[in-house]
Amino acid sequence: MQSKVLILGGRGRIGTSVALDLLTHTQAQVVVTGRSTATATSPLLEQFSDRLQYLPLDLADESSLSAAISPVDLVVHCAGPFRQRTTAALKTCIAEGVNYVDVSDDRVFTQAALENASSAEAAGVTAIINTGVFPGISNSMVRQGIEQLEAPEEIQIKYVVAGSGGAGVTVMRTTFLNIQHAFDAWVDGRWQKISPYTDRETVNFPDPFGKASVYWFDMPESFTLAKNFPVKTVTTKFGTLPDFYNHLTWMTAHLFPQKLMQHPSFIEALAHISHRMTSVTDRFSGTGVAIRVDVLGQKNGMPARYYSTFVHDSAAIATGLGTGSIGQFMLSQQIQKPGVWPVEAAVTTADFEKMLASRGLVVTQNWY
Known part of the structure; x- marks a missing residue:
């Protein structure tokens, strides 16, 4: 049937x-x-x-x-x-x-x-x-890497999205909802509070992205990967292109009053403003996504570092x-x-x- x-x-x-x-x-x-x-x-x-x-x-x-x-x-x-x-x-x-x-x-x-x-x-x-894709393809990339090592110790996942990623306004809502609160991350073998959109890092992604900046971001992988694999640290960082969107997101996360950020109508307004902005810049930046996964640990009794990358022209x-x-x-x-x-x-x-x-x-x- x-x-x-x-x-x-x-x-x-x-x-x-x-x-x-x-x-x-x-x-x-x-x-x-x-x-x-x-x-x-x-x-x-x-x-x-x-x-x-x-x-x-x-x-x-x-x-x-x-x-x-x-x-x-x-x-x-x-x-x-x-x-x-x-x-x-x-x-x-x-x-x-x-x-x-x-x-x-x-x-x-x-x-x-x-x-x-x-x-x-x-x-x-x-x-x-x-x-x-993230989460999703990213999780499978981690498992693929974990299986290459005898004793995995650390997982690092970095994501970058160009403009809107080809998605709708819902993705914008998700971003603004996720940067409102500190979140738990598995670091050095214990759960630690992390402030969202902090610890800016420049990462070398495959073409056409090249070097792009990413920040700590609350993703479900940071919870599930720590539960499913015997590692001491799981890092999840996210960024956008053009880079000025990262600065705007940082300002939203750290400078806007918390009460304002928790108001549904304000989040809705931010989401629609952001979507209108990316509808313009998408013409120049594209809407692609890149993922980089690093897994550190031991292989053949020696320290080893595995990494994998994925790129698509539409998130x-x-x-x-x-x-x-x-x-x-x-x-x-x-x-x-x-x-x-x-x-x-x-x-x-x-x-x-x-x-x-x-x-x-x-x-x-x-x-x-």
Whole structure:
């Protein structure tokens, strides 16, 4: 029988990218949801109109959510920002016996989702969270590196995005929500409080990015990687191009009054202003993403340092490729692991490398 996939938040740029990947690489029937009653979907998906359906859906309506989830084989949750989402969709999937994937990029949501691991396992439901590009492809790059060392000790992940990354205003909201509070990072074998957007560092990324500046940033990988691998330190840093956006973000994180930053209407205004700005600079900067992963430790009894890099010309499309490939593997039952898992705990390096090959993606691996 033909598989059926439900994409929550499927009309945004991330959701559209995921839908495009699944429609391209599987024969599944795809249902995309959104809050609007208008039925039009992205022109990018028009060629798949025979396998595409639109469903208006309010995620807060529990009965409608359950009715939408119960007849499908896989749910892909793309309706961020996840700092403002509950785990209702995941819990409904568990109750209905439906597998689940999301593009979540928030530590608080991640921790809440992982609390459902035992109930998902008991229900035989495989739920993989934090898929996409970062987190997602980045997590698998770390696992790939960890497996190269006999005794890994430290993980460093650096990300840079050009302009908007090709994503919508939701990504802007996520950034401003994530820089409001200090967060816990695993440093020197203990959890330490880190102030967001601090400790500026210049990193040499592959072309066309070159040297770019990154800052401490709260990502769910900083939590899950520390839990899943025996390392003493996990560093996650993020930056944007052009560089003046980094300075604006630093000012927002450190100079704006905290009460103002916690006001939803102010965050919404900042997000829309930022989106309008990047819509102009994207024409010059592009919308790409670069990842650099360094893993330090021991190999053959000697200190060793492994690093890998990944580049794509659209962060939004790369997210679709990462999430879509995992969805494909779940639909084909290549990945079956009941429970709730971050990418690095559910996707083997062999499957990750198959995904890269199938999507024409390259991760460059090096030692020094």
